[in-house]
Amino acid sequence: MNVKEIKELIELLKGNEITELEIEREGVKIKLKKGSGNIVTTQLLAAPQQVVQQVPAAPAPSAKKDEKPAEKKIDGVTINSPMVGTFYKSPAPDAASFVKEGDLVSEGKTVCIIEAMKLMNEIKSEVKGKIVKILVENGQPVEFGQPLFLVEPA
């Protein structure tokens, strides 16, 4: 992982509701946290592992006006791109998306296609759960290991 990729991750964090992001791959662990300055930590690891994120859900409606809504934390897992390519949310430009935010998916359900050199890779969910957030735009280039979906396991 290089500086450019870390910068991209920071950008990803900026444009999202995600406050904390932890990624482990290629022997490197990176933890980013939104707030008073980004904290970047790296450490060596034996093998890439699955990314686990902590993400705040939408604030719960509160009865008292002056009370700050309690932030409910969701333990989410991400579905990551296994290769460099272009992200497609549907099988054809005019076709319906494989999944939408809020959809429940089961293991093996196709969630998107990643294309590189006319090789179409149908990405399947490895978990059963709810698609909390789609982290990339249709037609956007994605990197290896880049989180594509945030899923709240059921």
Place this chain on the structure above:
Amino acid sequence: MRKGGTEEEILSLLRTSGEKYLSGEALSKKFKVSRTAIWKHIHSLIDQGYVFESHTNLGYRLLTAPDLLLPAEIEHALSTKYIGRELYCFNEIGSTNDMAARLTEKEVPEGTVVTAEKQTAGKGRLGRTWISPEKTGLWFSVILRPKISPYHSPKLTFIAGLAVHDAVKKVTGEDPELKWPNDVLLNGKKICGILTEMKAEMDAVNYLIIGIGINVNLSKNDLPESVRARATSLKIELQKEVSRVKLLAEVLKCLEEYYDLFKQEGPEPIIRKWKRKCATLGKKVRIQSGSEVIEGVAEDIDADCSLLIRLADGTVKKAVTGDVN
């Protein structure tokens, strides 16, 4: 024709006997069936397009075999070790890629090939249609199970374009060009498209299905007017028909050689060879890559096979997908 059945054996025997006639009596003795049964098999072969000369006293001899995608014809022409040794030949199906994907649900060996004389739902990228009229082209899919990570698999698609290039050159004498990532062009127009579909885990490829469509004996009228400026066929360019069976056998042979080379030495020798045949490099290109349009000069192929484009401001941009114009 049942594989390994009497009919296939009769055909094989008639093929090897060449100019010599084989009598109905001799055949009936050899296969321990009645002469009527032999006569029925011969007529079934005639229905499939085989042409025999029959002589009341002498028997039968094979004059010509049809240029059809029949297992017996393909196997006869094939010289591979494993690609195409398991064959599924259809007259008409939706898409050979979809059928191949269905076949992977059970245990099929690596190198299994699915062919169709006609596809009713031939596929291109992003839900596009691939025109596949009956008995004119080669519409087929090859199932591979490479032991590589999905990260590296796009490089493997380059072996297919090269294999088609080599096979067309061998069979017709013409020297086609390759367009990034894997179209094959003759006289600047597309004669072959390749669409690969993959099923993979994060770190392992379950299977790759390489779908190859070659416009062999299509006439101008077989191609919709909207694509005639960009697409052509071998027959249109050469003004003569090309044997589809021979071409298919040659593509599969080249594909196997390049796949073995990829397994032994990785993608570098493939990319080096591919670059020499590439028509895209050095040209001004405009690429629709996902939601982005990149314009510039195609400068090189990166180690990961993506296209490097030099923009007007001097910077270099990488494209991993897209239509090159």
